[in-house]
Amino acid sequence: MTVPAHERTAAASQGPTPPPGCPAHSDTGPGGVTRLYGPTAGTDPMGLYERLRAAHGPVAPVLLDGDVRAWLVLGYLENRDVATRATQFSRDPRYWHGWRSGEIDPNTSPLVPLIGWRPDCVSADGEEHQRLRRAVTASLDQFDHRGIRRHAARFAHQLVDGFCERGSAELVSEFAEHLPMLVLTQLLGMPDAYGPQLVHACRDLIKGSEDALTHNANLLRTLEQLVTSKRAMPGHDIASVLMDHPAGLTDDEVMHHLRLILLAGYETTTNLLANVLRMVVIDPRFRGTLAGGHMTLPEAVEQVLWDEPPLMVCPGRWATGDTSLGGQDIKAGDMLLLGLAAGNADQAIRPTPGARVHHNRAHLSFSAGTHECPGQDIARVITHTGVDVLLARLPDVDLSVREEELDWRSSTWTRHLTALPVVFAPRAPYVEEDADPMPAPPPPSALVPLPPERPAHDPVVPAPPAPRLSLWARLTRFLRAR
Numbered sequence: 001m002t003v004p005a006h007e008r009t010a011a012a013s014q015g016p017t018p019p020p021g022c023p024a025h026s027d028t029g030p031g032g033v034t035r036l037y038g039p040t041a042g043t044d045p046m047g048l049y050e051r052l053r054a055a056h057g058p059v060a061p062v063l064l065d066g067d068v069r070a071w072l073v074l075g076y077l078e079n080r081d082v083a084t085r086a087t088q089f090s091r092d093p094r095y096w097h098g099w100r101s102g103e104i105d106p107n108t109s110p111l112v113p114l115i116g117w118r119p120d121c122v123s124a125d126g127e128e129h130q131r132l133r134r135a136v137t138a139s140l141d142q143f144d145h146r147g148i149r150r151h152a153a154r155f156a157h158q159l160v161d162g163f164c165e166r167g168s169a170e171l172v173s174e175f176a177e178h179l180p181m182l183v184l185t186q187l188l189g190m191p192d193a194y195g196p197q198l199v200h201a202c203r204d205l206i207k208g209s210e211d212a213l214t215h216n217a218n219l220l221r222t223l224e225q226l227v228t229s230k231r232a233m234p235g236h237d238i239a240s241v242l243m244d245h246p247a248g249l250t251d252d253e254v255m256h257h258l259r260l261i262l263l264a265g266y267e268t269t270t271n272l273l274a275n276v277l278r279m280v281v282i283d284p285r286f287r288g289t290l291a292g293g294h295m296t297l298p299e300a301v302e303q304v305l306w307d308e309p310p311l312m313v314c315p316g317r318w319a320t321g322d323t324s325l326g327g328q329d330i331k332a333g334d335m336l337l338l339g340l341a342a343g344n345a346d347q348a349i350r351p352t353p354g355a356r357v358h359h360n361r362a363h364l365s366f367s368a369g370t371h372e373c374p375g376q377d378i379a380r381v382i383t384h385t386g387v388d389v390l391l392a393r394l395p396d397v398d399l400s401v402r403e404e405e406l407d408w409r410s411s412t413w414t415r416h417l418t419a420l421p422v423v424f425a426p427r428a429p430y431v432e433e434d435a436d437p438m439p440a441p442p443p444p445s446a447l448v449p450l451p452p453e454r455p456a457h458d459p460v461v462p463a464p465p466a467p468r469l470s471l472w473a474r475l476t477r478f479l480r481a482r
Contacts, residue, residue: 029063036062036072036313036337036412045312045410049074049342058346059326062337064412065111068104070316070335071328076346076364078326079338082317084369086125089336091371093117095318097333110212113205114413115315115335120256122371129370131247136257137374139241143187148381155182156389157430164393167426168400171281171390172274172419179386180269180379187378188258189237190226202266219262223255261375268366269379271310271416273386276301278406278420280387281399297384299359306344306357309365310379313413314338340364341415394424 027038027048035041040048049072052060058075073079082089094117098104106112117123121132156179163169181195181202201215226239231251234240238261242254249257279300317336324330343364345353357363366373373379390397400423407418 029067033061033063033069035067036070037065041412042410045415046341046345049339049345053342053346057327059328059330061328066104066109068098068109068111068335070337071325071330072313072337072339072342073326074339074342074346075326076343076349079340079343079364080368082325082336083338083364083367083371086129086370088320088323089317090125090320091129091317092123092125093316093318095320095333096335098335108213113212113216118256118260119250119253120260122260125370132249132253132257133370133374135242135245135247135249136261138245139238139257140261140375140378142236142238142241143378145377145381148183148187148378149385151186152179152183152382152385153389155179155186156386157393158182160390160393161429164424164427164429168421168423170419170421171277172417175386175390176270176274176277176417176420179273180266180382183382184262184265184269187238188226188262189230189235189239194222198262198266202263205263219259220255223258223262224251226258227251227255264373265375265379267414268310268373269382271308271414272301272304272379273383274417274420275304275308275310276383276387277390278417279304280391281397281420281422282403297387298380301380301383302359302361302363303357305365306350306360306363307354308415309341309344309363310416311365311413312339312341312410312415314340314367315413338364338367340367393427393430394422397422397424 027035027040029035034048034052036048052062052072053074056074058073058078060072060074062070062072064070073082093115096115099106104111106116121129121136124132156175159175159178159182163174169175177199178195181199182192185192185195185198198219201219205212205215205219227243228251230237230239230243234244239254239258242249242257243251276297315337317338319330319332319334319336321332322330325336330336344350347353366376400421406420408415409418410416
C-alpha cells in the first residue's frame with residue numbers, strides 16, 4: 001500500500017484500546033473488543049449497535065475482518081461531525097497506521113478493495129477532491145430524471161415480463177438485484193448483457209468474501225477495456241463525460257471512478273429497492289396509505305432510508321492528528337467507520353424508533369458533508385420507478401410466506417433481504433408500442449467479459465419476450481385506425 005511521500009502524523013497509535021472490564025463473549029476478539037464480522041453482526045446488527053452504544057457511548061472500539069482495529073461512530077451528531085471535518089478526519093486511507101504496522105496484508109485482505117487508496121474522489125480531500133468530484137457530478141448530471149425513469153421503466157417491464165405469467169416471483173433475485181444494474185450499465189455505457197455477471201461480482205466484493213480481491217481485479221480489467229472502447233468511440237454515457245471533462249482525468253482515474261459509481265450505486269440502490277418492496281408488500285399501514293393517497297411513494301422511500309439504510313456502515317475516515325470524539329481518545333492514524341444505521345436510530349435525535357418522518361431527508365443514509373453521495377437522486381428515481389411499475393403491473397402482489405420467515409444476510413457494511421417471495425394473479429406480458437429506442441451499447445466484443453463461471457443459483461436476466469400486444473394496445477391501435 002502506497003504511503004504519501006510527505007511525512008504523515010506519527011504512527012505511534014495502534015488503534016482503539018479496549019476499555020477495562022469489557023466483557024468477553026462469542027463476538028469478541030483480542031482484548032474483549034467487539035467484532036463487526038462476528039455472529040451477532042451477521043444476524044442482528046442493529047441490536048449489536050445498541051449494545052455497543054450502551055457500553056461505550058456514541059463511539060465504540062470494534063474489530064474488522066482479521067481483527068483489524070477501528071472506531072465505530074454510533075451517534076448521529078458524531079457521525080455528522082466526522083463526515084464534515086475533513087481536516088481532522090481525512091478520507092485518504094494512507095493516513096492509516098495499519099499499513100505500516102503490518103496490521104493488514106494489502107495483498108490478501110478482503111478489506112483492501114473497500115479501505116485501500118485509489119485514484120478517485122472518495123480517497124481525496126481538498127482541491128484534489130473538488131477536481132475529481134466536479135467530473136463525477138457532471139457525468140451524473142447529464143441524465144435528467146425523465147431519461148433515467150424511462151430507462152428504469154423499460155427494464156422494470158422486461159423483468160416483470162419474465163415472471164408475470166407465472167403468478168409468483170422472488171422479488172429480490174428476479175427484480176431488485178437486477179433493475180439497478182441494468183440501469184447503471186446503460187448509464188455507464190456498458191452492454192446490458194454484463195448485468196448478471198456484474199451483480200455477482202459486486203455483491204461478493206461488497207460483502208468482503210474470500211474472492212473479493214479476484215472480483216476487484218476482474219472488474220477493473222473490464223472497466224479498463226470499457227475506457228479503451230470509449231476513447232475510440234465516445235457516447236452519451238458516464239464514461240465518455242469523465243474522459244472529456246475539463247478536470248483532465250487520466251484513464252486510470254476514469255476507470256476507478258467507474259468502479260466507484262458501479263459499486264456504490266448498485267449496492268445501495270438494490271438494498272433500497274428491496275426494502276421498499278418489502279414494506280409495500282407487507283406493511284398494511286403503507287400499503288393502505290399508498291393506495292389511498294395519504295402517503296406518497298417518495299415519502300415511503302425516505303421512511304425506509306431512516307429505518308433501514310442501504311449501507312449500514314461506511315468506510316472510512318482516518319484521524320490526521322490526536323483528538324477526542326464522543327468521550328474517546330482518538331489517536332493520529334486511527335480508522336473511523338461511519339455508523340449510518342446506528343446514527344439514524346440515535347434516540348438523541350429520534351426518540352421514538354420507527355416513527356413516521358414525513359419527507360425528512362436529514363438521515364445519514366447517503367453520508368454527509370463534501371463526500372455525501374452525488375448519485376442519491378438517481379437511486380431514488382430507480383427505486384420509485386421500479387416500485388411504480390411493479391405495483392401497476394401486479395396490483396394484487398402479496399407475500400407468499402409468513403413475514404417471520406423472511407431472512408436477511410448481513411456483512412460488516414450492509415444488510416439485505418435474501419428473498420421476497422410473492423404471489424399474484426397471472427398476467428400477460430406488457431408491450432409498449434411507442435417506447436423510445438435505447439442508444440446502442442458498445443459491442444460486447446470490445447470489452448473483456450468477467451469470468452464465465454457463476455454459481456448455479458445466480459439468476460439470469462430474462463430475455464425480452466416476443467412482441468405481443470396487450471388488450472390496451474390493441475384497443476389503442478383500433479381507435480387510431482378510426
